[in-house]
Ligand code: KG4
């Protein structure tokens with residue numbers, strides 16, 4: 001294996017089909033994402049079978065595209081990395097099998113990347129000065145957790161959602177407000193015209209010990225506010241403010257559990273939300289820590305983060321066999337710390 005050769009990364013765990021090429025120093029040579037919005041919009045959410053078929057249809061073209069943009073043939077790669085979990089199993093099988101096929105044909109190492117680890121390590125690529133240990137707040141459509149990132153492969157989940165992920169809560173509340181899917185961005189736009197104090201909404205688990213999250217009660221309260229005829233913009237603004245308050249509170253508790261944290265890192269699609277970012281910036285400042293947020297396109301699902309996680313694992317001497325089986329559930333704690 002050529003340690004100075006570029007790495008190809010593949011992401012297919014949910015509804016983004018993505019491919020990227022990084023050089024051995026982590027410079028992005030090419031990246032592409034296909035968001036399957038059109039395919040899932042008629043259903044108002046991601047349909048696993050539809051997602052798997054769309055990955056199968058789109059991935060080969062995306063990979064050819066990034067390889068061409070990077071000016072490389074498969075024989076010039078040093079390794080191939082693919083998300084192997086957690087996520088929707090059909091998509092994971094498509095991406096991991098495709099990656100293994102290339103690696104096997106070219107005699108390259110294959111790296112099975114944990115999607116959560118990829119999100120967790122992105123800041124190390126994009127935010128200079130990021131160093132272990134740091135607190136990660138991962139807020140997406142599928143995940144909502146506070147994670148102590150102590151080293152490569154060394155993670156401890158400090159708290160996670162007891163019911164819905166926060167992006168899911170945004171999407172469901174947006175649906176109740178009659179907004180199109182995916183609801184997060186639409187809800188944020190509507191909230192800009194509303195008064196966050198006009199509708200009294202709960203802040204689940206606020207002030208409680210630990211840093212678990214709960215959003216189903218908030219969603220129910222949104223549904224009731226809609227029935228009572230409150231203005232949609234006010235409900236949206238109130239919902240967003242409640243979420244921001246809860247996330248800030250949970251992060252405050254997490255930082256108490258993890259006083260050694262050198263930074264607060266945020267990742268996941270909900271990190272795009274202005275009110276959420278502002279609340280987290282306030283919390284980080286209060287703790288005297290920097291808030292590090294990768295650019296939005298690398299906060300949401302992408303393959304740059306997969307290639308980057310693959311590169312870090314290879315540098316640590318880690319790789320996976322072609323018999324590695326994708327895992328729909330794959331908690332971060334089950335990764336082995338690298339020495
Ligand atoms: O990380 P992501 O692209 O995909 C995964 O779930 O892995 O996150 C998508 C989620 C969706 O629930 C979407 O509604 C939410 O992130 N989201 C937002 C915003 N942009 C995306 N939520 C609130 N405000 C936004 N501006």
Ligand code: ZN
Nearest residue numbers: 119140300301
């Ligand atoms: Zn994700």
